Amino acid sequence: MTRKPLMPVDEARAHILAATSPLDSETVAIRASRGRVLAADIRARLTQPPFAASAMDGYAVRMADTLVCPVELRIIGETPAGSAPGPEIGPGEAIRIFTGAAIPPGADAIVIQENTRRDGDRVEILQAPEPGRHIRPAGLDFKDGDLIARRGERLAPALIGLLATADHPMVPVSRRPRVGILTSGDELVEPGAPRAPHQIVSSNSIALAALVEAAGGIAIDLGIARDRTDDIQARVKNAPKLDLLITSGGASVGDHDLVHSALSGIGLEVNFWRIAMRPGKPMMFGDLKGVPFLGLPGNPASALVCAHVFLIPLLRRLMGLLPEIPAQRLARLGSALKANDERQDYLRARLTEAEDGALIATPFPRQDSAMLSPFASADALLIRPVHAPAAEPGELVEILPLRIPADHLLA
Numbered sequence: 001m002t003r004k005p006l007m008p009v010d011e012a013r014a015h016i017l018a019a020t021s022p023l024d025s026e027t028v029a030i031r032a033s034r035g036r037v038l039a040a041d042i043r044a045r046l047t048q049p050p051f052a053a054s055a056m057d058g059y060a061v062r063m064a065d066t067l068v069c070p071v072e073l074r075i076i077g078e079t080p081a082g083s084a085p086g087p088e089i090g091p092g093e094a095i096r097i098f099t100g101a102a103i104p105p106g107a108d109a110i111v112i113q114e115n116t117r118r119d120g121d122r123v124e125i126l127q128a129p130e131p132g133r134h135i136r137p138a139g140l141d142f143k144d145g146d147l148i149a150r151r152g153e154r155l156a157p158a159l160i161g162l163l164a165t166a167d168h169p170m171v172p173v174s175r176r177p178r179v180g181i182l183t184s185g186d187e188l189v190e191p192g193a194p195r196a197p198h199q200i201v202s203s204n205s206i207a208l209a210a211l212v213e214a215a216g217g218i219a220i221d222l223g224i225a226r227d228r229t230d231d232i233q234a235r236v237k238n239a240p241k242l243d244l245l246i247t248s249g250g251a252s253v254g255d256h257d258l259v260h261s262a263l264s265g266i267g268l269e270v271n272f273w274r275i276a277m278r279p280g281k282p283m284m285f286g287d288l289k290g291v292p293f294l295g296l297p298g299n300p301a302s303a304l305v306c307a308h309v310f311l312i313p314l315l316r317r318l319m320g321l322l323p324e325i326p327a328q329r330l331a332r333l334g335s336a337l338k339a340n341d342e343r344q345d346y347l348r349a350r351l352t353e354a355e356d357g358a359l360i361a362t363p364f365p366r367q368d369s370a371m372l373s374p375f376a377s378a379d380a381l382l383i384r385p386v387h388a389p390a391a392e393p394g395e396l397v398e399i400l401p402l403r404i405p406a407d408h409l410l411a
């Protein structure tokens, strides 16, 4: 039996991204916006700081009075943060001022209190300030109407703070993708449920749901379908409204691998099936009556590798996220590797640091796609290109970090 050549990983990802588009938007309170993705450019609604402000506790003075120090000035008022600016300072005068307070008219420098000696309503300036020293001009951070955030940016803590500062109590964000996750297999039972000796505990939908939620989506569990066409179809048909359907298992070529035929019976149009990737070869992508469909292999490591390589970019696309700085990094290989075949390999690997600070990626010796224990302690996926020649320790290799907090893990 001859087969079409397997589709390269990059091509498969490009197909997925080309076939999907960002979801519509909604408005949320800025306090509830962490991890969401801006659906519009945002402009400042005020100038920040709105007034020239002192950056230190001390005395507002006129430069002209402090050219020769020490010099004694008369204190004509006191301005804490939150008060209206003090009266205009005339020659020989100063105002006691605190961090964040408005600079009084006439003042053009702040002398920090450590450089003064106070005596009643008089202050001795011991050291001449520099012009404008410790004064934050109005608009130092941004001005009213400035573009301060772009559509497609993820709302991380600093950006949330910026938008709050710019007087935005509500922000427009893209809707969180609703992702239905269907598991299939007669051998599977939920954790904690009674099971026969020939059954195993289902983990894929749970791990995938965790990844979907971490990436900013809403995971909707469609349960475990038995290896029967009608059960697979019924669970999909009865699902609530979805933006993406994922299945795990039943993607391969065995007599009980029914996902393709069952979903084709209810309108699935396959975009591609089988890719040049290990693990993950039987992955499928298509469209089920307008809902994108990603059929992941059942082996737990295969499902999760495919999720990192395809599902996360797909969720990013649905949320309209701007392209990120490529997540891939270079590391030194920690152990020898054999030549690779026609499938791009994603090896679960541990990262350590060399004395010079460089990363060293050492693949786990066992890479069986049924094994989750190496995956759970892996720091990265080490990517072996198609037909890569044998490699020696120390050679540079590409890795996809799993633990460095990328923005998709902030949600």
Ligand SMILES: Nc1nc2c(c(=O)[nH]1)N[C@H]1C(S)=C(S)[C@@H](COP(=O)(O)OP(=O)(O)OC[C@H]3O[C@@H](n4cnc5c(N)ncnc54)[C@H](O)[C@@H]3O)O[C@H]1N2
Pocket: 183, 184, 185, 187, 188, 200, 201, 202, 203, 204, 205, 248, 249, 250, 251, 252, 253, 254, 257, 279, 280, 281, 282, 296, 297, 298, 299, 300, 302, 369, 370
């Ligand atoms: N003749 C061939 N056989 C297989 C091929 C092939 O090309 N020709 N491909 C192999 C590859 S590669 C993979 S990957 C698997 C994937 O097969 P399926 O997607 O059909 O997955 P299943 O057969 O349903 O399950 C595989 C394996 O994973 C376990 N599993 C399934 N779901 C879960 C779950 N939710 N939680 C935990 N474990 C799960 C299942 O019990 C099986 O052990 O096919 C190869 N075969």
Ligand code: MOO
Pocket: 277, 278, 279, 280, 281, 282, 297, 299, 302, 369, 370
């Ligand atoms: O793709 Mo399978 O995932 O090689 O085990």
